[in-house]
Amino acid sequence: MPRLSPSDVVKARKISKLLPLVLSHTRSLDLASRELGWIQLELPKDRWLEACRQRSRGRPLQYILGSQPFGELDVKCREGVLIPRWETEEWVLKLCNAIGGVDKRFRAMDICCGTGCIALTLKRQLGCEVVGVDISEEALELSRENSLRNGVEVQFMRCDVLSADAGDRFDLIVSNPPYISMDDYTSSEVAKSVKLYEPQLALVGGGEFYHALADIVQRTKAKGFVFELGYEWQYETTRQCLPAAQWECSLYYDSNGKPRCVVGWMKHSSLAQLSTLC
Amino acid sequence: MRQFLWPIQRQLFSTARSAHVRANKLPPRPKINEDEITEVFLKGGSGPGGQKINKTNSKVQLKHLPTGIVVECQATRSREQNRKKAREILAMKVQHLHDPENSRTSILEQRRMNQARTKQKKTKKKHSTLAEENAQRKLQQEQEELEFLASLVKQKE
Ligand SMILES: C[S@@+](CC[C@H](N)C(=O)[O-])C[C@H]1O[C@@H](n2cnc3c(N)ncnc32)[C@H](O)[C@@H]1O
Numbered sequence: 001m002p003r004l005s006p007s008d009v010v011k012a013r014k015i016s017k018l019l020p021l022v023l024s025h026t027r028s029l030d031l032a033s034r035e036l037g038w039i040q041l042e043l044p045k046d047r048w049l050e051a052c053r054q055r056s057r058g059r060p061l062q063y064i065l066g067s068q069p070f071g072e073l074d075v076k077c078r079e080g081v082l083i084p085r086w087e088t089e090e091w092v093l094k095l096c097n098a099i100g101g102v103d104k105r106f107r108a109m110d111i112c113c114g115t116g117c118i119a120l121t122l123k124r125q126l127g128c129e130v131v132g133v134d135i136s137e138e139a140l141e142l143s144r145e146n147s148l149r150n151g152v153e154v155q156f157m158r159c160d161v162l163s164a165d166a167g168d169r170f171d172l173i174v175s176n177p178p179y180i181s182m183d184d185y186t187s188s189e190v191a192k193s194v195k196l197y198e199p200q201l202a203l204v205g206g207g208e209f210y211h212a213l214a215d216i217v218q219r220t221k222a223k224g225f226v227f228e229l230g231y232e233w234q235y236e237t238t239r240q241c242l243p244a245a246q247w248e249c250s251l252y253y254d255s256n257g258k259p260r261c262v263v264g265w266m267k268h269s270s271l272a273q274l275s276t277l278c
Numbered sequence: 279m280r281q282f283l284w285p286i287q288r289q290l291f292s293t294a295r296s297a298h299v300r301a302n303k304l305p306p307r308p309k310i311n312e313d314e315i316t317e318v319f320l321k322g323g324s325g326p327g328g329q330k331i332n333k334t335n336s337k338v339q340l341k342h343l344p345t346g347i348v349v350e351c352q353a354t355r356s357r358e359q360n361r362k363k364a365r366e367i368l369a370m371k372v373q374h375l376h377d378p379e380n381s382r383t384s385i386l387e388q389r390r391m392n393q394a395r396t397k398q399k400k401t402k403k404k405h406s407t408l409a410e411e412n413a414q415r416k417l418q419q420e421q422e423e424l425e426f427l428a429s430l431v432k433q434k435e
Contacts, residue, residue, distance in 0.1 A: 031334070038355055060332050069336075069356030086335045086357065087328050090319070093358075180329055191331040203329050230328050255319045258327050 002027045021052035025193075035061055058193035070117040072124060073150050077115060080138040082202035084117040087254045088176055088228060091261050091277075092118050095174070095226055096125035098277050102171075109133070109220070111161050111175040111213060114202060116143030118174055120152045131170075133159035136201060161212050170220040172271065175213055176228040178205030207237050210262075214241030217264070224271030225264050226252070235262040250278040305382050308369040315368070316341045319357065320350075338364045347371050 008029045012019035016036065023032040039051045042065050051064050062068040062077040069075070070084045071093050077083050106128035110119035113132035120143075123130040132154055134140055143156045161177070180203045184190060194203070210227065217225050229235060232251065239249040242264065252261040265274040320337040327333075337352035338360045349371065351364035374381040 034352065035334070061334065062332070069354075069358070071358055082329070083332050085328060085332065089357065176329075178329070184330070189326060189330060194330065194332055198332070228328070230326065230330070254327065256321045256323075256327055260328065 018048060018052045021056040024056045025058050026055075038065065058196060060193060060197055063197060068115075071121045073117065073120055073146070073152075075115050075117050075120075076142060076146050076149055078142065079197065080199055081136070081142045082114045082198050084115055087256075087258075087260050088118065090254055091226065091228065091252060092121050092174075093125075094277055095274075096122065098273055099126065099172075099271065102126055102128050104128070106172070107131070107168075107170045108172040108174065109170045109216075109222075111159075111173065111216065112177045112202075112209075113143050113156065114139050114176070116146045116154065116156065118176065119143070119154045119156070120146055120150055122172075122174070123152050123154050124150070130154045132156045133161070135160045136199075139202075161216070162208060164212070164216060168220060170222050171224070173213065173217050173220065173222045173225040174227070175209075175225075177209035177213065178203050179209065179228070179230040179234060180204050181206055181231070207234070210234050210238045211241055214238050217242070223266045223269040224274045225262075226274070226277070227262050228260060229262055232259050235259065238262045238264070248272075248275070250275065252278045305373075305380060305385065307366065307382065308373040310342070310365050310369040310372065314343050315365075316343065317361070320352075336360050340364045340368050342368055342372055345372060345375060347375070 004024065004027050008023060009020050012023045012029060012032065015033070018039075019029075019032055019036055022036050022039075023029060026032045026035060035055065036052070038061070039048060039055075043051055054064055055061065060077075060083055062083045063079055066077060067074055068077050068084050070089050075084055104127075106126070108119075108122050108126070108128055108130045110116075110122065110130065110132040113119050113134045116132055116139075119130045119132035122128070132143055133156070134143070135158065137158065140156050140158055143154075147154050147156070161175075178201065180190060182204055185195070185200070185204050190203070210229075213225070213227055216222075227234075227238060235249070235251045239247075239262070242249065246266055247264055248267055249262060249264040251259050252263050254260040261277075263274050263277050265271045318339045318341075320335070320339055323333075325331055334355060336355055336357040337350060338357060339348065339350045341348045347368060349364055349368045351360040351367065353363060354360055370381065370383050374383045378384060
Protein backbone atom coordinates (compact mmCIF):
# COMPACT_ATOMS: atom_id res chain seq x y z
CA MET A 1 0.00 0.00 0.00
CA PRO A 2 1.42 3.42 -0.87
CA ARG A 3 2.21 5.84 1.93
CA LEU A 4 -0.22 8.54 2.85
CA SER A 5 1.35 11.84 1.84
CA PRO A 6 0.83 14.77 4.26
CA SER A 7 0.34 17.19 1.38
CA ASP A 8 -2.51 15.02 0.08
CA VAL A 9 -4.16 15.15 3.49
CA VAL A 10 -3.98 18.95 3.44
CA LYS A 11 -5.40 19.04 -0.09
CA ALA A 12 -8.15 16.62 0.89
CA ARG A 13 -9.18 18.74 3.88
CA LYS A 14 -9.53 21.76 1.66
CA ILE A 15 -11.90 19.89 -0.65
CA SER A 16 -14.11 18.33 2.01
CA LYS A 17 -14.03 17.48 5.70
CA LEU A 18 -15.03 13.93 4.79
CA LEU A 19 -12.28 13.32 2.26
CA PRO A 20 -9.36 12.73 4.67
CA LEU A 21 -11.35 9.88 6.24
CA VAL A 22 -11.68 8.07 2.93
CA LEU A 23 -8.12 8.96 1.99
CA SER A 24 -6.74 7.32 5.12
CA HIS A 25 -7.77 3.97 3.68
CA THR A 26 -7.43 4.44 -0.08
CA ARG A 27 -4.07 6.32 0.15
CA SER A 28 -4.72 7.86 -3.23
CA LEU A 29 -6.40 11.24 -3.43
CA ASP A 30 -7.80 10.47 -6.84
CA LEU A 31 -9.47 7.25 -5.70
CA ALA A 32 -10.63 8.82 -2.44
CA SER A 33 -12.38 11.63 -4.35
CA ARG A 34 -14.16 9.16 -6.59
CA GLU A 35 -15.22 7.00 -3.65
CA LEU A 36 -16.54 10.01 -1.76
CA GLY A 37 -18.43 11.04 -4.88
CA TRP A 38 -20.11 7.63 -5.06
CA ILE A 39 -20.94 7.69 -1.33
CA GLN A 40 -22.59 11.09 -1.77
CA LEU A 41 -24.40 9.97 -4.89
CA GLU A 42 -25.77 6.72 -3.51
CA LEU A 43 -26.40 7.36 0.19
CA PRO A 44 -28.59 9.95 1.94
CA LYS A 45 -26.71 12.89 3.43
CA ASP A 46 -27.20 11.83 7.04
CA ARG A 47 -25.20 8.67 6.39
CA TRP A 48 -22.16 10.23 4.73
CA LEU A 49 -20.12 10.76 7.90
CA GLU A 50 -20.68 7.24 9.21
CA ALA A 51 -19.93 5.80 5.76
CA CYS A 52 -16.63 7.69 5.57
CA ARG A 53 -15.70 6.63 9.09
CA GLN A 54 -16.31 3.00 8.16
CA ARG A 55 -14.30 3.45 5.00
CA SER A 56 -11.38 4.82 7.05
CA ARG A 57 -11.44 1.57 9.01
CA GLY A 58 -11.27 -0.43 5.78
CA ARG A 59 -14.85 -1.65 5.50
CA PRO A 60 -15.32 -2.48 1.80
CA LEU A 61 -17.12 0.21 -0.18
CA GLN A 62 -19.52 -2.39 -1.57
CA TYR A 63 -20.72 -3.34 1.92
CA ILE A 64 -21.14 0.33 2.79
CA LEU A 65 -23.11 1.10 -0.38
CA GLY A 66 -24.78 -2.31 -0.39
CA SER A 67 -24.06 -3.16 -4.01
CA GLN A 68 -21.56 -3.78 -6.78
CA PRO A 69 -22.22 -3.45 -10.52
CA PHE A 70 -21.49 -6.67 -12.40
CA GLY A 71 -21.94 -6.52 -16.17
CA GLU A 72 -25.48 -5.29 -16.64
CA LEU A 73 -26.52 -6.36 -13.17
CA ASP A 74 -26.76 -4.40 -9.96
CA VAL A 75 -25.62 -6.97 -7.40
CA LYS A 76 -26.67 -6.58 -3.79
CA CYS A 77 -23.80 -7.12 -1.35
CA ARG A 78 -23.63 -7.62 2.37
CA GLU A 79 -21.34 -9.03 5.02
CA GLY A 80 -21.16 -12.81 5.07
CA VAL A 81 -20.96 -13.13 1.28
CA LEU A 82 -17.93 -12.42 -0.94
CA ILE A 83 -17.98 -9.24 -3.03
CA PRO A 84 -17.75 -9.96 -6.77
CA ARG A 85 -14.35 -9.08 -8.24
CA TRP A 86 -13.66 -7.28 -11.53
CA GLU A 87 -11.61 -10.26 -12.73
CA THR A 88 -14.69 -12.46 -12.41
CA GLU A 89 -16.91 -9.96 -14.19
CA GLU A 90 -14.37 -9.83 -17.01
CA TRP A 91 -14.18 -13.56 -17.71
CA VAL A 92 -17.90 -14.09 -17.31
CA LEU A 93 -18.70 -11.45 -19.94
CA LYS A 94 -16.05 -12.85 -22.26
CA LEU A 95 -17.48 -16.32 -21.77
CA CYS A 96 -20.95 -15.11 -22.73
CA ASN A 97 -19.56 -13.48 -25.87
CA ALA A 98 -17.59 -16.59 -26.77
CA ILE A 99 -20.53 -18.98 -26.64
CA GLY A 100 -23.12 -16.48 -27.85
CA GLY A 101 -26.25 -18.12 -29.18
CA VAL A 102 -27.14 -21.36 -27.45
CA ASP A 103 -30.39 -23.24 -27.82
CA LYS A 104 -33.19 -23.30 -25.30
CA ARG A 105 -32.23 -26.69 -23.92
CA PHE A 106 -28.73 -25.56 -22.94
CA ARG A 107 -28.13 -25.93 -19.17
CA ALA A 108 -25.44 -24.27 -17.10
CA MET A 109 -24.48 -24.71 -13.45
CA ASP A 110 -22.65 -22.18 -11.28
CA ILE A 111 -20.99 -23.89 -8.33
CA CYS A 112 -20.08 -21.74 -5.29
CA CYS A 113 -22.44 -19.00 -6.47
CA GLY A 114 -22.02 -16.48 -3.59
CA THR A 115 -24.05 -13.38 -4.54
CA GLY A 116 -25.27 -15.21 -7.64
CA CYS A 117 -23.45 -12.77 -9.94
CA ILE A 118 -22.13 -15.41 -12.38
CA ALA A 119 -25.32 -17.48 -12.59
CA LEU A 120 -27.50 -14.41 -13.08
CA THR A 121 -25.24 -12.98 -15.79
CA LEU A 122 -25.26 -16.28 -17.70
CA LYS A 123 -29.04 -16.32 -17.54
CA ARG A 124 -29.35 -12.67 -18.59
CA GLN A 125 -26.88 -12.92 -21.47
CA LEU A 126 -27.55 -16.42 -22.77
CA GLY A 127 -31.16 -16.98 -21.81
CA CYS A 128 -30.47 -20.64 -21.07
CA GLU A 129 -31.44 -22.59 -17.97
CA VAL A 130 -29.10 -21.89 -15.05
CA VAL A 131 -28.78 -23.50 -11.63
CA GLY A 132 -26.64 -21.96 -8.88
CA VAL A 133 -25.39 -23.83 -5.80
CA ASP A 134 -23.52 -22.87 -2.64
CA ILE A 135 -22.94 -24.38 0.79
CA SER A 136 -23.77 -21.14 2.60
CA GLU A 137 -27.39 -20.29 3.43
CA GLU A 138 -26.44 -16.61 3.58
CA ALA A 139 -25.10 -16.79 0.04
CA LEU A 140 -28.22 -18.59 -1.23
CA GLU A 141 -30.50 -16.06 0.42
CA LEU A 142 -28.57 -13.18 -1.19
CA SER A 143 -28.53 -14.94 -4.57
CA ARG A 144 -32.32 -15.22 -4.45
CA GLU A 145 -32.64 -11.55 -3.53
CA ASN A 146 -30.39 -10.68 -6.46
CA SER A 147 -32.50 -12.79 -8.76
CA LEU A 148 -35.57 -10.76 -7.77
CA ARG A 149 -33.76 -7.42 -7.78
CA ASN A 150 -32.57 -7.92 -11.35
CA GLY A 151 -35.62 -9.74 -12.66
CA VAL A 152 -33.57 -12.75 -13.73
CA GLU A 153 -34.84 -16.21 -12.95
CA VAL A 154 -32.31 -18.74 -11.69
CA GLN A 155 -32.79 -21.68 -9.36
CA PHE A 156 -30.50 -21.59 -6.31
CA MET A 157 -29.93 -24.68 -4.19
CA ARG A 158 -27.82 -25.74 -1.24
CA CYS A 159 -25.05 -28.17 -2.08
CA ASP A 160 -21.60 -29.05 -0.74
CA VAL A 161 -19.39 -29.40 -3.78
CA LEU A 162 -16.97 -31.59 -1.83
CA SER A 163 -19.58 -34.27 -1.21
CA ALA A 164 -21.95 -33.81 -4.11
CA ASP A 165 -23.61 -36.64 -5.95
CA ALA A 166 -24.99 -34.73 -8.88
CA GLY A 167 -26.84 -36.89 -11.34
CA ASP A 168 -28.39 -34.26 -13.58
CA ARG A 169 -26.99 -33.39 -16.97
CA PHE A 170 -25.43 -29.99 -17.63
CA ASP A 171 -23.71 -28.59 -20.70
CA LEU A 172 -21.53 -26.01 -18.99
CA ILE A 173 -20.08 -25.85 -15.47
CA VAL A 174 -18.66 -22.60 -14.12
CA SER A 175 -17.19 -21.88 -10.73
CA ASN A 176 -15.24 -19.40 -8.69
CA PRO A 177 -14.37 -21.66 -5.75
CA PRO A 178 -12.44 -20.56 -2.66
CA TYR A 179 -8.85 -20.81 -3.91
CA ILE A 180 -6.48 -19.05 -1.52
CA SER A 181 -3.98 -21.28 0.30
CA MET A 182 -3.99 -21.12 4.11
CA ASP A 183 -0.33 -19.99 4.00
CA ASP A 184 -1.19 -16.98 1.84
CA TYR A 185 -4.35 -16.26 3.81
CA THR A 186 -2.37 -15.91 7.02
CA SER A 187 0.34 -13.81 5.34
CA SER A 188 0.26 -10.28 3.98
CA GLU A 189 -0.53 -11.67 0.48
CA VAL A 190 -4.21 -11.19 1.26
CA ALA A 191 -5.41 -7.64 1.89
CA LYS A 192 -6.25 -6.90 5.49
CA SER A 193 -9.72 -5.59 4.74
CA VAL A 194 -10.52 -8.81 2.85
CA LYS A 195 -9.58 -10.91 5.90
CA LEU A 196 -11.36 -8.58 8.28
CA TYR A 197 -14.63 -8.20 6.43
CA GLU A 198 -15.15 -11.07 3.97
CA PRO A 199 -15.94 -14.67 4.98
CA GLN A 200 -13.04 -17.11 5.19
CA LEU A 201 -15.35 -19.85 3.90
CA ALA A 202 -15.47 -18.02 0.56
CA LEU A 203 -11.71 -17.54 0.31
CA VAL A 204 -9.64 -20.43 1.61
CA GLY A 205 -9.42 -23.59 -0.42
CA GLY A 206 -7.22 -25.53 -2.74
CA GLY A 207 -6.81 -28.67 -4.80
CA GLU A 208 -9.81 -30.45 -3.27
CA PHE A 209 -12.17 -28.01 -5.00
CA TYR A 210 -10.63 -28.53 -8.44
CA HIS A 211 -10.74 -32.31 -7.98
CA ALA A 212 -14.40 -32.11 -7.00
CA LEU A 213 -15.27 -29.74 -9.85
CA ALA A 214 -13.56 -31.91 -12.48
CA ASP A 215 -15.48 -34.86 -11.07
CA ILE A 216 -18.78 -33.01 -11.41
CA VAL A 217 -17.91 -32.07 -15.01
CA GLN A 218 -17.62 -35.74 -15.88
CA ARG A 219 -20.66 -36.91 -13.95
CA THR A 220 -22.94 -34.25 -15.41
CA LYS A 221 -21.61 -35.05 -18.92
CA ALA A 222 -20.74 -31.38 -19.40
CA LYS A 223 -19.00 -30.34 -22.62
CA GLY A 224 -17.15 -27.37 -21.22
CA PHE A 225 -16.17 -25.52 -18.06
CA VAL A 226 -14.52 -22.37 -16.70
CA PHE A 227 -13.09 -22.33 -13.17
CA GLU A 228 -11.47 -19.25 -11.71
CA LEU A 229 -8.12 -19.83 -9.99
CA GLY A 230 -5.45 -18.07 -7.99
CA TYR A 231 -2.38 -20.14 -8.85
CA GLU A 232 -1.15 -21.85 -11.97
CA TRP A 233 -0.90 -25.24 -10.23
CA GLN A 234 -4.69 -25.29 -9.94
CA TYR A 235 -4.80 -25.42 -13.72
CA GLU A 236 -2.47 -28.47 -13.71
CA THR A 237 -4.56 -30.18 -11.03
CA THR A 238 -7.74 -29.75 -13.02
CA ARG A 239 -6.16 -30.85 -16.30
CA GLN A 240 -4.81 -34.01 -14.73
CA CYS A 241 -8.26 -34.99 -13.45
CA LEU A 242 -9.67 -35.22 -16.98
CA PRO A 243 -8.90 -37.82 -19.65
CA ALA A 244 -6.58 -36.13 -22.17
CA ALA A 245 -8.02 -38.15 -25.04
CA GLN A 246 -11.33 -36.28 -24.78
CA TRP A 247 -10.53 -33.05 -23.00
CA GLU A 248 -8.59 -29.98 -23.97
CA CYS A 249 -7.62 -27.48 -21.25
CA SER A 250 -6.12 -24.04 -21.44
CA LEU A 251 -5.03 -21.29 -19.08
CA TYR A 252 -6.85 -17.95 -19.34
CA TYR A 253 -5.15 -14.69 -18.26
CA ASP A 254 -7.02 -11.61 -17.01
CA SER A 255 -6.42 -8.12 -18.42
CA ASN A 256 -3.87 -7.54 -15.68
CA GLY A 257 -1.79 -10.42 -17.09
CA LYS A 258 -2.46 -12.82 -14.20
CA PRO A 259 -3.42 -16.48 -14.72
CA ARG A 260 -7.10 -16.38 -13.78
CA CYS A 261 -9.05 -19.38 -15.07
CA VAL A 262 -8.74 -22.92 -16.25
CA VAL A 263 -10.92 -23.36 -19.32
CA GLY A 264 -11.78 -26.81 -20.61
CA TRP A 265 -13.80 -28.21 -23.49
CA MET A 266 -14.56 -31.60 -24.91
CA LYS A 267 -12.78 -32.06 -28.23
CA HIS A 268 -15.01 -31.64 -31.31
CA SER A 269 -18.01 -30.68 -29.15
CA SER A 270 -20.23 -27.62 -29.53
CA LEU A 271 -18.26 -25.95 -26.72
CA ALA A 272 -14.90 -26.26 -28.49
CA GLN A 273 -15.33 -22.55 -29.21
CA LEU A 274 -14.29 -21.96 -25.59
CA SER A 275 -10.76 -22.07 -26.97
CA THR A 276 -11.31 -18.52 -28.24
CA LEU A 277 -11.35 -17.32 -24.61
CA CYS A 278 -7.68 -18.03 -24.09
CA MET B 279 -29.85 37.65 -33.64
CA ARG B 280 -32.10 34.86 -34.80
CA GLN B 281 -30.83 32.80 -31.93
CA PHE B 282 -32.20 35.35 -29.52
CA LEU B 283 -35.63 35.07 -31.02
CA TRP B 284 -36.31 31.46 -30.62
CA PRO B 285 -37.23 31.43 -26.94
CA ILE B 286 -39.91 33.98 -27.75
CA GLN B 287 -41.11 31.92 -30.67
CA ARG B 288 -41.48 29.02 -28.32
CA GLN B 289 -44.05 30.99 -26.40
CA LEU B 290 -45.96 32.13 -29.45
CA PHE B 291 -46.16 29.01 -31.56
CA SER B 292 -47.33 25.56 -30.76
CA THR B 293 -44.95 23.69 -28.52
CA ALA B 294 -44.81 20.68 -30.83
CA ARG B 295 -43.44 22.83 -33.59
CA SER B 296 -40.73 24.48 -31.56
CA ALA B 297 -39.64 21.16 -30.17
CA HIS B 298 -39.32 20.02 -33.76
CA VAL B 299 -37.15 22.99 -34.67
CA ARG B 300 -34.86 22.39 -31.75
CA ALA B 301 -34.54 18.69 -32.42
CA ASN B 302 -33.51 19.46 -35.97
CA LYS B 303 -30.83 21.86 -34.97
CA LEU B 304 -28.89 19.53 -32.71
CA PRO B 305 -26.92 16.86 -34.56
CA PRO B 306 -27.56 13.37 -33.20
CA ARG B 307 -25.14 11.77 -30.77
CA PRO B 308 -22.33 10.52 -32.98
CA LYS B 309 -21.38 6.83 -32.97
CA ILE B 310 -17.94 5.34 -32.97
CA ASN B 311 -16.84 2.54 -35.27
CA GLU B 312 -15.66 -0.42 -33.18
CA ASP B 313 -13.09 -1.36 -35.82
CA GLU B 314 -11.33 1.96 -35.40
CA ILE B 315 -10.64 1.78 -31.68
CA THR B 316 -8.52 -0.10 -29.20
CA GLU B 317 -9.75 -0.59 -25.67
CA VAL B 318 -7.64 -1.08 -22.55
CA PHE B 319 -8.85 -1.78 -19.02
CA LEU B 320 -6.46 -0.04 -16.70
CA LYS B 321 -4.71 -2.40 -14.42
CA GLY B 322 -5.15 -3.18 -10.80
CA GLY B 323 -1.44 -2.84 -10.01
CA SER B 324 1.20 -5.51 -9.56
CA GLY B 325 -0.51 -7.51 -6.77
CA PRO B 326 -2.01 -10.98 -7.13
CA GLY B 327 -5.56 -9.72 -7.66
CA GLY B 328 -8.61 -11.99 -7.63
CA GLN B 329 -10.02 -13.01 -4.26
CA LYS B 330 -6.95 -11.69 -2.41
CA ILE B 331 -7.87 -8.04 -2.80
CA ASN B 332 -11.02 -6.05 -3.38
CA LYS B 333 -10.21 -3.14 -5.61
CA THR B 334 -12.53 -0.94 -7.60
CA ASN B 335 -11.21 -1.17 -11.11
CA SER B 336 -13.67 0.25 -13.56
CA LYS B 337 -11.35 2.46 -15.58
CA VAL B 338 -11.57 2.23 -19.34
CA GLN B 339 -9.23 3.77 -21.91
CA LEU B 340 -10.06 4.07 -25.59
CA LYS B 341 -7.82 5.08 -28.44
CA HIS B 342 -9.20 6.19 -31.77
CA LEU B 343 -6.69 4.82 -34.27
CA PRO B 344 -7.30 7.17 -37.26
CA THR B 345 -6.90 10.35 -35.18
CA GLY B 346 -4.88 9.17 -32.18
CA ILE B 347 -7.40 10.69 -29.76
CA VAL B 348 -7.31 8.96 -26.37
CA VAL B 349 -10.05 9.16 -23.76
CA GLU B 350 -10.37 7.63 -20.32
CA CYS B 351 -13.46 7.09 -18.24
CA GLN B 352 -13.77 5.97 -14.64
CA ALA B 353 -16.71 8.11 -13.67
CA THR B 354 -18.96 5.28 -12.49
CA ARG B 355 -18.39 2.11 -10.47
CA SER B 356 -19.52 0.03 -13.42
CA ARG B 357 -16.95 -0.86 -16.05
CA GLU B 358 -19.71 -1.59 -18.57
CA GLN B 359 -21.18 1.86 -18.09
CA ASN B 360 -17.76 3.47 -18.34
CA ARG B 361 -17.20 1.61 -21.61
CA LYS B 362 -20.39 3.17 -23.01
CA LYS B 363 -19.57 6.66 -21.70
CA ALA B 364 -16.02 6.52 -23.03
CA ARG B 365 -17.41 5.70 -26.48
CA GLU B 366 -19.84 8.62 -26.35
CA ILE B 367 -17.09 11.04 -25.38
CA LEU B 368 -14.69 9.73 -27.97
CA ALA B 369 -17.33 10.00 -30.68
CA MET B 370 -18.06 13.60 -29.74
CA LYS B 371 -14.37 14.48 -29.77
CA VAL B 372 -13.82 12.88 -33.16
CA GLN B 373 -16.83 14.70 -34.57
CA HIS B 374 -15.59 17.95 -33.10
CA LEU B 375 -12.19 17.45 -34.71
CA HIS B 376 -13.67 16.84 -38.15
CA ASP B 377 -16.30 19.56 -38.12
CA PRO B 378 -15.77 21.92 -35.19
CA GLU B 379 -18.53 24.31 -36.26
CA ASN B 380 -21.37 21.89 -36.52
CA SER B 381 -20.40 19.33 -33.91
CA ARG B 382 -22.78 18.43 -31.13
CA THR B 383 -20.28 19.77 -28.61
CA SER B 384 -20.11 23.22 -30.21
CA ILE B 385 -23.83 23.50 -30.64
CA LEU B 386 -24.44 22.48 -27.05
CA GLU B 387 -21.91 25.05 -25.91
CA GLN B 388 -23.52 27.75 -28.05
CA ARG B 389 -26.95 26.91 -26.69
CA ARG B 390 -25.69 27.14 -23.18
CA MET B 391 -24.36 30.64 -23.82
CA ASN B 392 -27.57 31.76 -25.48
CA GLN B 393 -29.57 30.36 -22.66
CA ALA B 394 -27.49 32.24 -20.10
CA ARG B 395 -28.01 35.50 -21.98
CA THR B 396 -31.75 35.12 -22.42
CA LYS B 397 -32.07 34.17 -18.79
CA GLN B 398 -30.64 37.55 -17.88
CA LYS B 399 -33.07 39.35 -20.15
CA LYS B 400 -36.16 37.45 -19.31
CA THR B 401 -38.36 38.88 -16.62
CA LYS B 402 -39.39 36.34 -14.07
CA LYS B 403 -42.54 34.57 -15.07
CA LYS B 404 -44.75 33.00 -12.44
CA HIS B 405 -46.38 30.18 -14.34
CA SER B 406 -44.28 28.18 -16.68
CA THR B 407 -46.02 25.80 -19.00
CA LEU B 408 -45.38 22.10 -19.05
CA ALA B 409 -43.73 22.42 -22.44
CA GLU B 410 -41.38 25.01 -21.10
CA GLU B 411 -40.48 22.82 -18.20
CA ASN B 412 -39.76 19.99 -20.57
CA ALA B 413 -37.60 22.17 -22.73
CA GLN B 414 -35.82 23.37 -19.64
CA ARG B 415 -35.20 19.83 -18.50
CA LYS B 416 -33.81 18.88 -21.88
CA LEU B 417 -31.54 21.85 -21.86
CA GLN B 418 -30.33 20.92 -18.44
CA GLN B 419 -29.57 17.41 -19.63
CA GLU B 420 -27.55 18.82 -22.48
CA GLN B 421 -25.74 21.08 -20.09
CA GLU B 422 -24.91 18.13 -17.86
CA GLU B 423 -23.56 16.31 -20.86
CA LEU B 424 -21.26 19.24 -21.55
CA GLU B 425 -20.16 19.54 -17.98
CA PHE B 426 -19.46 15.84 -17.89
CA LEU B 427 -17.29 16.23 -20.97
CA ALA B 428 -15.48 19.16 -19.46
CA SER B 429 -14.84 17.29 -16.23
CA LEU B 430 -13.32 14.41 -18.14
CA VAL B 431 -11.02 16.68 -20.03
CA LYS B 432 -9.97 18.24 -16.74
CA GLN B 433 -9.35 14.84 -15.17
CA LYS B 434 -6.89 14.06 -17.92
CA GLU B 435 -4.87 17.23 -17.48
C1 LIG C 1 -14.98 -17.03 -3.96
S1 LIG C 1 -16.65 -17.15 -3.48
C2 LIG C 1 -17.41 -16.94 -5.06
C3 LIG C 1 -18.72 -16.22 -5.05
C4 LIG C 1 -19.26 -15.81 -6.40
N1 LIG C 1 -19.41 -16.92 -7.31
C5 LIG C 1 -18.37 -14.76 -7.03
O1 LIG C 1 -17.70 -15.04 -8.01
O2 LIG C 1 -18.35 -13.61 -6.56
C6 LIG C 1 -16.79 -18.87 -3.09
C7 LIG C 1 -18.13 -19.38 -2.60
O3 LIG C 1 -18.00 -20.79 -2.36
C8 LIG C 1 -18.83 -21.16 -1.29
N2 LIG C 1 -18.34 -22.44 -0.76
C9 LIG C 1 -17.32 -22.66 0.08
N3 LIG C 1 -17.18 -23.98 0.33
C10 LIG C 1 -18.13 -24.61 -0.40
C11 LIG C 1 -18.51 -25.97 -0.57
N4 LIG C 1 -17.86 -26.96 0.06
N5 LIG C 1 -19.54 -26.27 -1.38
C12 LIG C 1 -20.21 -25.29 -2.03
N6 LIG C 1 -19.90 -23.98 -1.90
C13 LIG C 1 -18.88 -23.64 -1.09
C14 LIG C 1 -18.75 -19.97 -0.35
O4 LIG C 1 -19.89 -19.94 0.48
C15 LIG C 1 -18.65 -18.80 -1.31
O5 LIG C 1 -19.92 -18.24 -1.54
